[in-house]
Amino acid sequence: MEKIAASIITIGDELLIGQVIDTNSAWMAQELNKNGIWVRHRLAVGDVWNDIWQALDEESRHSRIILVTGGLGPTADDITKPLLCEYFGGKLVFDEGALANVRNIFENILKRPMIERNLKQAEVPDVCTVIPNERGTAPGMWFEKEGVIYISMPGVPYEMKGMMSGYVLQALGNHFVLPAISHRTLLTAGIGESFLAEHISHFESALPDFIKLAYLPNYGMVRLRLTATGTNKELLEEQVLAQFDTLKRLVAEWMVIDEDLSLQQAVGKLLKQRGKTIGTAESCTGGYIAHLLTSIPGSSEFYTGSIVSYANTIKVEVLHVHPETIEKTGAVSEDTVRQMMQGALNLLKTDYVIATSGIMGPDGGTIEKPIGLVWVGVGDRENMKVQSFRFRFDRQRNIELTANNALNMLRKFILDNEIV
């Protein structure tokens, strides 16, 4: 079967001056992969006529599907629509459906008057098929030329996602004969990529050709993904599962979960299964662990609340850490973290707590307590486990690493303290 390749082109100067991080492409790539479409290239170009034109030319030699996002906004620097019109040899006409959509959004949702620029969003080249936009004013466009499909969508993530899920993926599935795909993913923590690779090198080299193993490292964790490509979905799933079982046995010591979930989702699942709750007492992570947990839909089932005790006064007055402890051992210490946990257990009345205290940088380090030193505690009413870490990165990454290590400590604590 022919492998169908896609190129994703994102348009916008903002991507090339680095003001905006492109999250669209990653999401699109995931969805395309799930549907058996191989993403060969992701390309970002500026709002420059020749560069966009050239990108369409070049990518059409690499891929049979060209997905274009961005450049459809109402401001003057958006040249994508006139360019597409000329590229495919059409002329701009008002699309009745798109016009009704723009009017409806302004009259019934935004409830403010339209201006000329807004109306112009309903114009499309007469050589395209319009892709309806249920979440915004700019319609999507589908073009075909010499066997290549070109799809233009707005750069607003929420609108693009609506078009992909509601129209594009299905239309591509109807147009092409796509291969069957089967994925299995597991998450590991506490082992580096190179050691993991060494540990499973025999497994990797013995994999059949149609199954690939990918290492996906991220903030002290490594995700392992097996992907099988073929024609018979059911058979592929069986074969991947057999390899996946072997892989799970090989990495059991470091495995967090045998699903494509984040660490916080894995912890949330563990808590929900046991009907237990968690709260946090955060100093150096400043509410980030709470944010990770509450980003999960339905987190109210296992998460109740947090005390972010950034200043020592909050540690003392809200969490009832003894002032003498802070004076004697400092706020970044095992004793302080133990008392923060005790305070959080009393105040939040959860089954488990996590506490953090550390120096995240770039300032505040001393010789005894350097930047990157963190104390993390996890526990319940019977037991506590407290551990220190030393991270060597920038503030943002130190916060991420502290949160990930804390969540993984809690996961192990729950499993280790279970009465079997």
Next chain:
Amino acid sequence: MEKIAASIITIGDELLIGQVIDTNSAWMAQELNKNGIWVRHRLAVGDVWNDIWQALDEESRHSRIILVTGGLGPTADDITKPLLCEYFGGKLVFDEGALANVRNIFENILKRPMIERNLKQAEVPDVCTVIPNERGTAPGMWFEKEGVIYISMPGVPYEMKGMMSGYVLQALGNHFVLPAISHRTLLTAGIGESFLAEHISHFESALPDFIKLAYLPNYGMVRLRLTATGTNKELLEEQVLAQFDTLKRLVAEWMVIDEDLSLQQAVGKLLKQRGKTIGTAESCTGGYIAHLLTSIPGSSEFYTGSIVSYANTIKVEVLHVHPETIEKTGAVSEDTVRQMMQGALNLLKTDYVIATSGIMGPDGGTIEKPIGLVWVGVGDRENMKVQSFRFRFDRQRNIELTANNALNMLRKFILDNEIV
């Protein structure tokens, strides 16, 4: 003066299956722009020999600088180094400096034994100039071929950033004659991109050719950036500043700050200037506002702590919201938010507080209180301002929008309640 163009190529299957969001390119693009280098293309390709080879060929026709990241890790799927070796016609040799660096990292920092794979990281093509890596084991490489510079760096952000700041940017400045650049950026909130564009269209069309205006929208805010390019840095700065002053007057109503800062940084600055402190009582934002504030280095000067009262029991027992209020008006209501603020002021003893309560989705909505309904309050001991919002996005975006609107409400509250 010739405009020097760069292409950024990121290598790795993980970018094309969408498991990883590429933050490297945005950072690199920012730094290159600041140094007068125009980024023409950003391209992501997989760990596929022919695709990488072809990308080097094609991009060398577009740009005089090719920056490559990724593909230098210790696992089997990394083919970049042997490819570069063949592409530039060299052979792999051990580099003494890189070898000493790998040994030092394992012996003195990681304190664990090395394996074969780690040692191999010190191998480089004999036709490159080695770029030292002070933050990891994989050395960077600098190649020249037919007037084009090729730079290969690891994909680990912390390591790549170290190489760019410590070596690459300066070396590029020595190699090329780069133009002078002057930027001025301001942040607006509360006005859509199209209305802003309409409002300042006369200003934009009257700008001289060497000054460009960019719209950079992000979560309900729009950043406006003026960029001047020329030869005399001092003169450019004067000319940009004059235009910037006009722009500031035009958008005064919506301007958050006249610097390239985030909203939370602007709020932090406002608080620091006044010697005031802030705390938060967060339900639906689940600690995200606390996280935004504590992501700023030195935030302990103005931020003391938060109560994340996700469950109603925490609202009642910790923040002392009346149970009858929750029973009568619900947790997502003006009254509850007012009492959350009062509780936070009493407990955290800060000058200002922010409180949030809402339904973030995807579940939990009713006809009276639909998904996306949020109550936000800001206040001090004398005054409170409470407002409801209705967001129509996914959970993550609803949380972001709530946090941004809350921070902007606080900013306005501080300015409005000042005794002049």
